[in-house]
Structures are given as structure tokens and as C-alpha cells.
Amino acid sequence: MSDRNSVPCPNLTKRHSDPEQRAGSESRYFASAATTDGTNTEILDCKQSRMTSVGVDAEECEEQDATPFDKLREECGVMAVYGHPDAARMTYWGLYALQHRGQESAGIAAADGTDVTDIKGMGLVSEIFTDDVLAKLPGTMAIGHTRYSTTGDSALLNAQPISVESTKGLIAIAHNGNLVNLGNSKQRLERDGAVFQTTSDTEIIVQLIAHSRCNTLVDCIADSLSQVDGAFSIVMMTRNRIFAARDPHGFRPLSMGRIAGSGGAPDTFVFASETCAFDLLHAKYERDVEPGELVMVSEDGVTSRRFARETVPPASCIFEHVYFARPDSRIFGRWVQQSREEMGRQLARESGVAADLVVPVPDSGVTAALGYAAESGIPFNLGLIRNHYVGRTFIQPEQRTRDFGVRMKLNPVRSLLEGKRVILIDDSIIRGTTSRKIVRMVRAAGATEVHMRISCPPTISPCFYGVDTPSKKDLIAANYSVAEICKYIEADSLAYLSLVGLTHSCTKGEPASGMSPASYCTACYTGNYPTAWVDVEDILPATVGA
């Protein structure tokens, strides 16, 4: 082991130029509910019953929202079921397993061959869909969506699936990802008479289908998908068919599974953002939907075609392996657990340090920490315990105490940490504020040294492909050196996994998956975006030291 890549902190004094003061507060806004035409749509608002907080400042507010520890936010999860007598309930279970991909709203649309009914609400899947609600969603086909808003405002207005009665018939759609060429498409559609009902980029796809001059619906869908750029893993449903498609770069995962029919019944086909959704349904993973592929399931079986006009380089999101996806999922042809453990091992090889204990920042740091401990030979233990029952908001004490928000969610195990040199493993540092609180917490519990290790490279650029990232001026690594960040978070040393180490970890040992280091998007670590369009304002760095 060597520690050549770690940065020791010479002292623990607070930096002169504080990035926390530079971080702008994030605004979130809600609009009133709206329905779409031509379908049976019901809207539920489960957030109204939640506790609200009082007397908090901007930093505390940041701690209270759905993202537990200064993390990038998951984008969305999609699910589809074809050919099951209780398709809505199957979709519900799938969404339940995909809840980590978005906790702001969820929806299910079900089709019984004649009608499409959709129900959407703000809140968690389990809060929105009770037995009574699921009973209102009859049919053998269903699609579902769980969402954290990435474009459009974060309102019920933009909850999905979006259902639209169009000249091509009734279409319901659920989308994971972000489109990046909205301006031209939207203006052209509006000139052609399109009236947008939401501010979500997903509606662009539906409008393009409705305005396509192709003869068949499947041609119209392929035509519309070939006109948009960016990230999309989508599931669509008409009254009698299910469609699933992935953008030509393959940014977001989307897999297909099958449940064998019993007693001569036909098989059920399922699609999900992650394969962990299949396990609850006893569905067997069949394959990934390929980048640029449009899959259709109908009474004639499963058919597939390519919609991309040309071959584009693959750019699957490597951060899915680092943080978003569950370790029990297989995405981009590879188990997340395998990648994440290898990240920890590689991190230990690149930036080992003498210590007594490897401690993960739970939950997402656990698998990498296991890999780090195995490679380094340093014992692993759960020195930080996460409270899984903290909701999105909680009532603050009248006299606010230091770092209260983080301490509500994480608590140190003093008996493990006292007198120990601790290596903390986490998967990212975004603004740095939470990392500093965790380092302080571990030190206050008696650790003699706290070394922070991050299982990916520094995040220096925002994402435009379905991940809600702060703008560049708010990303601590975009504006400060590793040594400065180390000093800011008050660690004894700080090291990140190298880019080569990360791509190696996500490809090692599985040539059969077809993934190479070049198959991944790494733009948030490099600033090299796989698509031409980016918002230039957002990628301009702050003036350091200003």
C-alpha cells in the first residue's frame, strides 16, 4: 500500500476562504395539481400529512430534505409490466424496490385493453398506493414511475406517468433521464400547434409522437426518439401495448425480465430501471434494453428495432455504479456490488494509510468500505449508525444545536471509535458541509485520527443527464484543491479514487458485459460531456478566492 495520493492536513484550523459561504441555497417550489386530458387521472398529496420544521436556517434546511447527506440526487425509476392479471400491484412492488431512485412523487398507469387509468401523488410509493388505491387501477398492463424532479418544477404537475390522448391514440409515458436539446424541439412543436400541459421534458417525446407524420405508432415512436438528444430510459403504454427504449448513449439503465406463466398462462414481461425490482416479483432477468433500441410487447410477443439513425459512442453513467444503483442490482451488464467493492479495494491500493479501523459512511459507503478493509487488512466496523426512520423533515429543537441535522441521521459508536485511527469511506463530497460534520462527529467520539477516503474522483462538473447536481460554483471540488478540501472538512488526510481506478473498478473481470472504460460517462469528474449541448452558464467555475 502507498499513501502517495492522499493529502495530509497539516492542521485543523478552518480555512480562510470558506466554501460553505459560497454555496447558494437551493430553491424548491411546488405548484398545484393538474391533470391531463383524455385519461382517468387521480392525484394524491401524501406530503400534506408530514411534520414540518420550524426555525431553521439554510444549511439546516439542506439537511432536512430527502437527500440524506449532501449527496447528488437520484433521478428517477421506471417500471413496466405486461400480461399480468394484477399488473398495477406488480408495478407497485417494483416501484417499492426502486424507491431509492426518487422520493418526491410516484405514479402508476394501468390499461385494461379499453381504458388507461393513472394515479399519481406526492410522497413515497407506500404512502400513495394503498390497497384501495391499487384497486382503482385494473388491467393486465401497467407502467410506473418514482421521481425526484430534475427538469421542470418539482410539482405534482410533473409527476409521471404522463398520459395523453393524441392523434395517435392514448399514450402513457414514464421517463428516467434528461433531454438536452429541448429548446429547438419545443419551439418547433409549438409552431406546429402543440400545447404543453407540463414543464417536464418528458412531454416533448409525447408531443413529437403526436406530431410525427409516420404511418404506424411504432414508427412514430421511433421517429420521435430519433429527434431528441440526452438521457432517456423510458417505458410507454398504449391501451394494448408496452414499449421500452433507451437513448443511443445508454446513459441510464433499463432491464427486461420475465415471469414464467403457470398452468399454461402466457409469460409476463417486466421492465425496470434496476434488476432489484425483479426480485420481489420473482422475475428472471433476461437482458438489458440496448442503447438506441425500442422494444415492443404486444399480444404478438416481443419485438425490437433500433431507432437511432447512427451509432453513437456509449456513455453509461458511471455514478450509477458509485452511488445511485443498489448493490443488489445488475446494471450495464454488471453487478453494482462487484464494482463498488472493487472501488474500495482500488482506493486502498492507491491511497492506503496506517489506521486501526475502516468505517463506512452508511449506507452507500458500506460496500466500498468492505473492499477497502479486505484489501488493506484493516478491520471493518460500523462505527456510524444511521437512523433509517428519519423522514424527510423533522421538528428542530427550539435551541438549535450544532450539526443537529446530521446527528439526527447518524450517530457514532463511541466504544468502537475511541482511541482509534479511523479511515472513513464515503462515495462523494459535493459541497463538503456534511463531510465536515461527520469528521467532527467521529473525532468527538474519541477517534485520534480521521482519514477520509472517497470512492470516486472529485466531482468538478454538473450533470445534464438526469442527476440533480449543484452548479459548478457550488461543487467544492470544482473550486478548491484536495488539500483545501481536506482542511475544510477537518480531516487528517483526504484521498479520492483516481479516474483510471474508477473505470477499472467498473469493468474489471467482466469482459462479457462488453463494457470498457470508454463505455462510461465520467463528465462530472472530467467536464468532458458526451453530448454537444450543455448549459455554459452552469459549467463556468466560480472565481476562486472572490
Ligand code: SF4
Ligand atoms: S455527468 Fe456524472 S452523474 Fe451525469 S451521467 Fe455522466 S457520470 Fe453520470
